[in-house]
Every structure is written in structure tokens, then in C-alpha cells.
Amino acid sequence: MTRGEILVADDDAAIRTVVAQALSRAGYEVRTTGTAATLWRWVQSGEGDLVVTDVVMPDENAFELLPRIKKLRPELPIVVMSAQNTFMTAIRASERGAYDYLPKPFDLKELVGIVGRALAEPKKQAVGAGEEFERMPLVGRSPAMQEIYRSLARLMLTDLTVLIHGESGTGKELVARALHDYGKRKKGPFVAINMAAIPRDLIESELFGHEKGAFTGAAQRSAGRFEQAEGGTLFLDEIGDMPMEAQTRLLRVLQQGEYTTVGGRTAIKTNVRIVAATNKDLRILIQQGLFREDLYFRLNVVPLRLPPLRERTEDIPDLAHHFFKQAVAEGLPQKYIEQAALDRMKRYRWPGNIRELENLIRRLAALHPQEVVSEALIEAELSAEAPRPASLLAPSGATAGADRELESGQTLSSSVETHLARLFRDCGEVLPPPGLYHRVLREIEVPLISAALAATRGNQIKAAELLGLNRNTLRKKINDLDIRLMRAPR
């Protein structure tokens, strides 16, 4: 007796053959076709217990067919295979009701495993077809990213708590947003809070809100992030920096689904999906007594690890093109990049991950006059990256020498001078694009303000004092320059 009938559709005869062989060997009866029309005819006549289909077929795209199949036979599991290994393929497959999605090339054992699981599972209700998406929030087709996309696609229709782990700049917040924007809470709010950017004694009131008079300075009742995120998603960034008392309160919310405001007595019911992120190993913090183990288990329902960019250098060309396109959309000149330049980028370590790559591309788009980005230019940019002026972040004594030399042996102004001299030299006869003054100032303001915020653990009052700026001016600059609030180096 066979274990079930599998309908296989792929316009590539070689793939049909290997898939059919693997499934027959596993005890299934298999029918194969190279067209969507035949597959549809079989489905209509009630044949098959499961479908394995390619996306692009000569007569129709399987994504067009999937909703029809799901409508007619909602219980029929469909496994989608595709060579277009992007985030949107995984998401679209999931949205169109696919049981699973397999990026090509795949391991036949994995396919057989998925087919076995799908047929063994109790039949589920079909998911309605969603609308088309043009935006591509996550870029990269490396195997590591495809694994992420598959996990995300499976998570979209759930409300599970997710804990994202990854180095700074690997895209943790972007993934949290994608989970929200494409998930079932997309109509609700997405609220993010960074534990490292808020003074520790204010975290509880920021999260849960406070009543009038709850503490000195609490002149009004104030809503917390839980209240703001009601019906949506709350993204808890840098969760490892959450103080113990706030952890206890958060644990209670996760256990009981309700919380009280600071100074309040009435329990408030909450309906919020939690996505948390960390760049630290929470298990080490647990050993050090800095993180509650019970909270860790509540948060770590679904762990997602975002690999650092140096582990997926094959994504660099896609990412670079994406950021160049973004720069054009923001009104900066169009650039092209040489293959050798991309190869050089693949050999760099990218300690700041995708954020560092994004900043480099922006800098190239904004400051460099040549249309084509050469290997030499990337070499110069990346070797300039290496001796980071870390002394800017150090306590004042370390930089208070007579000429305040930076680690690289250059003063700040001489390094700006060198940079500008190179810029004008590179331009040759032509002048750089207009607006140079503001672009250069921005290049300096962003790291300056970020360093001040990092050094003061995100305390804007202290950072403003350190910089000698008015608090409101600092706040406005943080907004205008789109500065990320980040953690201080310890």
C-alpha cells in the first residue's frame, strides 16, 4: 500500500525525475507534470494527497494557482520549490497557503521529511491569499538568510514570542518589523523600546506607564509602551540591559497577561505580541545573576539567530545594490560598482555588519563624484575604517594630550582634511555634487552624537551636557539625523 499520492509540477524534467525517484523510494505514488494546467486539472478531479510545485512554470506562476487550489481543496498540503530565494518568495509562499517552502537546490531527504510531516499532520484550515507586496524589507539570498526567511514565513501566522540574537547591525529590528508588518497584527501598532537607551530608573515607567504623582516629576499620568502597543507588537531591544525589577514585572505580564502601571493598583489586561532582541548571550547574563532564567525561557519560545555579515558575504552584492538604489530614491546620484570592488568588500570583516555596509554606501553615494565605484576607492574607504578613532569615546583624559591625537596618529581636523583632499583629488576637474558643507557636517555630527549617547548610556540629558548642546537641540538632531540610540561600550 502506498503512503499517499504526490503531484509534482516542475518545468525542469531533471528535477521532476529526481524528486519523483526520491518520493517513490520513500513509498509514495508520484505523478509528474511540467505545466500548471495539468496540475490544476488533477487537483480539480480530486487526485493527489499533496502537491510539490515549482513557482515559475511555462503557462502559469504557481503563486497564481495556489489560492485557487486552496479554495477548492483547502486541506491539500502544497510544498513550494523555488530558485528565486528571496524573502518575498518565502513570504508569498506562506501567504498563499503553502505548507512549506524549499529554496533550490535542496536536499531530497529534507523534501521527503517535509512531505511525511505534512501528510501526518492533522488537516489545517487554509489561509486566505494575501495581497501583493512590492517592497522587499530584507535583502540577501545566502543559505543563512533563506533559513531566516523560512522561519519568518512559519512565524507570520502565529503570535509566538520571538527572541532574536545577533551582533549589532545584523538586522534584528528589521526582522522584528517584518514579523509585525507581514504578520496577523499588521494593522496594530509596532512599538520599539531600547533598554540600553533609556536611563535604568525610567525603564519601568516607560514600559508600563505611570500614574500622576508616582514619583518626583510624574506630573501627569503617562501611557507606557505596553499600552501604546495594544493589539500590536512590542519590540524589546537590548533586552539584556533590562534592570532586574523591570524583568520581574515583565515576567508577570508574560505569565498573567496583565500589568499595573508604576504607582497604579488596578491590573490592566494586555494583548501584545513580544519580540525581543539581544546582542549578548543571555545565558551568560543568567550565570552572572543579571538576567532571570524564568524570563529567558518565557522569551526564548522561538529563538532566531541573525548571522553576522562576515558569515554571509555572498549577500554583499545584493545589499550594496539595494543601498545604492535607496540612495538614488533619496535624490543622491546613481552609482555603479565594479565587481573587484565587491570582491574587496567580501574580504572585509564588517564589525558593524549591515549598518556599516549601509553607511559606507551612503558615504560613497553622497560624497564621491565618480559614477563607478572602483576597488581602489573601496580599499581606501575600508582601510580608513580600520583605525577607528576609538579615543573619541574614551574618558577625556585619554584625549586631552596637547594635540589630541587620535589612534591613527591624526588629529580629527587633519583626518577631515585628508578625507577632503582625497575627495577633491578624486573629482579631478569636476566639483563634487552640491551640498558638500551639510554632507560633511553630517558625517561628523552622526558619529559625534552617537559617541556621546553611547558614552552616557543613551542618557540624552547627560549627552547634551557632554556635547554642550541644549537638550531640545540634541533631540532634534537625533531625529533629523536619524541617529540610532545605542549602548555604551563597557
Ligand SMILES: Nc1ncnc2c1ncn2[C@@H]1O[C@H](COP(=O)(O)OP(=O)(O)OP(=O)(O)O)[C@@H](O)[C@H]1O
Ligand atoms: N537583510 C537586510 N536587508 C536590507 N537592509 C538591512 C538588512 N539587515 C539590516 N539592514 C539595515 O541595516 C541597518 C541595521 O539594521 P537593524 O537596526 O535592524 O540592526 P540591529 O541588529 O537591530 O542593530 P542594533 O543591535 O545595533 O540595534 C538598518 O538600516 C537596516 O535597515
